[in-house]
Every structure is written in structure tokens, then in C-alpha cells.
Amino acid sequence: LAGLLQSPMWARVTTVLTVLLPQFAMRLFEATIEGPRNLRFNRIEEKDDPDSKAWVALVLDRSGSMSGDPIIIAKAYCFICVLFLKTKYKEVAISMISHDAQEYLWKTEEEFFKIGAGGGTVAVPAWELVFNIAEYGARSKTTNVSAGRYPAAAWNRYMFHATDGD
Secondary structure (H helix, E strand, O other), X not given: OHHHHXXXXXXXHHHHHHHHHHHHHHHHHHHHOOOHHHHHHOOXXXXXXXXXXXXXXXXXXXXXXXXXXXXXXXXXXXXXXXXXXXXXXXXXXXXXXXXXXXXXXXXXXXXXXXXXXXXXXXXXXXXXHHHHHHHOOEEOOOOOOEEOOOOOOOOEEEEEEEOOOO
16 A cells, blocks of 8 residues: 555646545535525434444456556555444454456555456456355456455444556
8 A cells, every 4th residue: 555655646636536525525525415404303313333344345347447647546545445444333344355357466555556457347246256155155267356245233344446447
């Protein structure tokens, strides 16, 4: 992760985020604060849950069409999604999966964020791996890395798939 934050591609991502996020936040603020009546009736009160846990499956398309800026933006999207969930849950488990024509399960964030683009696009093996990890625990056929089981009764389960759609 440190290598990603120091790379020139991260500088482009932070430029986009520093320009677009404040504009988005201002529009969101203006849309939600229309008057005192809105504040009074449309409030959501958060309750602290000491046993809150989330499992996140980050699925990254690494096909040839993702080379350049698309894969940089996709990695930033994954990073931001995890940061957000870490503010909401006491424990966050992460499974990092990428795919071209086959699935790859990565052991460390460093490996995941160093992924380059290349190959075809078939997302189904990655989706099947996500399902199998969540329900039974599974091992990647390509990287031979395994991930544990995350039953719905104990974990809030999320999957974020970053792709260009090609």
C-alpha cells in the first residue's frame, strides 16, 4: 500500500479525488439540508454494536482494457470502499480477488495493489470464488491461496466489483 501511495498514478487519483469529492459533498449537503423540517423528520440515528463485523470481497477486473487510468481508478475505488467500511464496523475482513479469464485470490494488499492489466474478461470465476469463500471457505485454483468462511449470521457481507464493463 505504501508503494501505491508514492506512485505517480496515485498522484493522478488524489487530484481527481480532491477536485470531485468536495463538489460531490457540497451537492449532497445542499440536497439534504433544505430546511429544519427535513432535519427533524429525516434523521438516522446510529447505534453502536460491539460485535459488528464485515467481510469485503474486492473484485478487480485486470483485463487488457483496464490498462492505464481505469485500473488506477479501480484500485482507488477499492481502497476507499474499505476505508469507509472500517469507519462503520469494529472488524473488517478483506478478500482481494482479481480476474481476467480466471480468478486470482491475493494474500496481501501489496500483491493486490501491484496488479497490472492484461488478458481477457470473464468475471464468472471470480464471482463463484466470492460465493464459495462466503459460504464454505475456498481456495483459489490459480494462486492456491485460501480464505475462510464468512457466514451471513455472523458477518455483514459486501462485494465491490471494479470493472470498465468490457
